Amino acid sequence: MPRKRYSRFFSGSSTRHRVPHELPTHRHSPESPAPGVALSIAAHRFGRIEDGRSVYLQAGLHGDEHPGLLVLQHLLRSLHKLDQLGKIRGCVTVVPYANPIGMSQRFLGPVVGRFDFENGENFNRNFPLLQSVVLDHLDANEPARLTAARWKQRFWEALGDGTNLSPAAAMKHALAKLSIERDVVLDLHCATYAIAHIYASEQQRKRAISLGNFMDAPIVMLEPAEAGGGAFDQTYSSAWGTLQSAGIFSEEESGFSATVELRGQADVNDELASEDAARLLAYAQSEGVLALPDDLAAVELGAVPEALPLTGAAHVRCPCAGIIVYRRAPGERVQKGETFAEIVPLDQDVAASRVPVVSPIDGMMVVRQWQRLVRPGQRAALIAGAEPLADRNPKRLLLDFYGIEAGLLATTGLSAD
Ligand SMILES: [Zn+2]
Known part of the structure; x- marks a missing residue:
């Protein structure tokens, strides 16, 4: 050839x-x-x-x-x-x-x-x-x-x-x-x-x-x-x-x-x-x-800069579909248990309450979504923390297909870096 x-x-x-x-x-x-x-x-x-x-x-x-x-x-x-x-x-x-x-x-x-x-x-x-x-x-x-x-x-x-x-x-x-x-x-x-x-x-x-x-x-x-x-x-x-x-x-x-x-x-x-x-x-x-x-x-x-383990990066998933409204921006600190965003459902019969998106860790928001219409399982944010997370496999930190298999990722802890 x-x-x-x-x-x-x-x-x-x-x-x-x-x-x-x-x-x-x-x-x-x-x-x-x-x-x-x-x-x-x-x-x-x-x-x-x-x-x-x-x-x-x-x-x-x-x-x-x-x-x-x-x-x-x-x-x-x-x-x-x-x-x-x-x-x-x-x-x-x-x-x-x-x-x-x-x-x-x-x-x-x-x-x-x-x-x-x-x-x-x-x-x-x-x-x-x-x-x-x-x-x-x-x-x-x-x-x-x-x-x-x-x-x-x-x-x-x-x-x-x-x-x-x-x-x-x-x-x-x-x-x-x-x-x-x-x-x-x-x-x-x-x-x-x-x-x-x-x-x-x-x-x-x-x-x-x-x-x-x-x-x-x-x-x-x-x-x-x-x-x-x-x-x-x-x-x-x-x-x-x-x-x-x-x-x-x-x-x-x-x-x-x-x-x-x-x-x-x-x-x-x-x-x-x-x-x-x-x-x-x-x-x-x-x-x-x-x-x-x-x-x-x-x-x-x-x-x-703050040096943090990739195993401590939490990929927080959206719980439902709707418009995501952020309370925190990249670069801001987030506390464990804090509602850093809310999802506004669009398909309820009456004005439904917003669904909170909660940080599982203390850390810094590094990444969030650009487009605001989200679906369940989509990453709402990457929050970088100092402690390795139990659900992250250190040998499979980068095997992501987040655009395709985000639901699976949510259960396996794979990364979307
Ligand atoms: Zn890239």
Whole structure:
């Protein structure tokens, strides 16, 4: 089968830095889903991976989450300028739209980009996890002290060639390969209506808090090393986390990945995007990847975020259908037993009393619904608490199909992150 076109755009002067070592990534471009249709993922690279530390950023893996798409456009402009000024010390890779399949899925108008129309799969699940591959390397009595660079190469090799995959699987494979050899990997998402928050492995607690601090995200949610689900950032954290668990690298020496939730779906404007881009640059500078000139360096750090276990996140479900009216907004504290919202039934004979939606825990409201017409079992809010919840299975925290099986989720405690 002939190779499909792969668009790999390098900005400006950075094309001169292209090195053979990186070229294989382009072989794993998404296959054409149908005759006459070409998929492409653009990867802008600034600097050389050999020169220092490296950061990878992508946005839009959920095709209907758009804040990150605009943030990366702002970021690209700044990176181009920094590149011209010779301020890139290491390497920055930017994939400005990670999911052309999801972005093209329109159903009667709106983009429906969270789940694959082909099979209902969440586009941010079922990425490869590398624990067993890394453990096999360790069990094979290979030198326990391989360099970090050599381990990165192993991870890259472990992802394989990705032949004969579906277009969506090939796209995921390409994204994993583009990112796996970097030192920091950030996946930009958003929720429905939310404050900024971060998801990361609990093995990377300090670094996740640092990132949250730079991004002015009040909440960092930490997942166990084997939370399951195969989110994009878990390909990366599964590899490094296994080495961390084996005592080979410390948290600081390991690669770091995180999912950055840039508020809600409607939080797309130049003011927010420009600030978020500046924060990402400041964070990249803190990682030693680039040096900021004075006119780009001014970013006020937020408060140190609260780091909470993902097992303590309560997904509070709507008890009935109706219009939900919130008493609390994202960012506000909620008490256990507090009615944080009410549902107004619409189909009663007389004006019925409202149905309370009650928080099962003390915590902070992080996410709530954007559309207010709800049905039973739909998530009314994500409330982040400090104590692990008995009904949340730490190994199945991310296996959600909340758009499809919310009723089941309500009984299993699966997450809709
Ligand atoms: Zn998302």
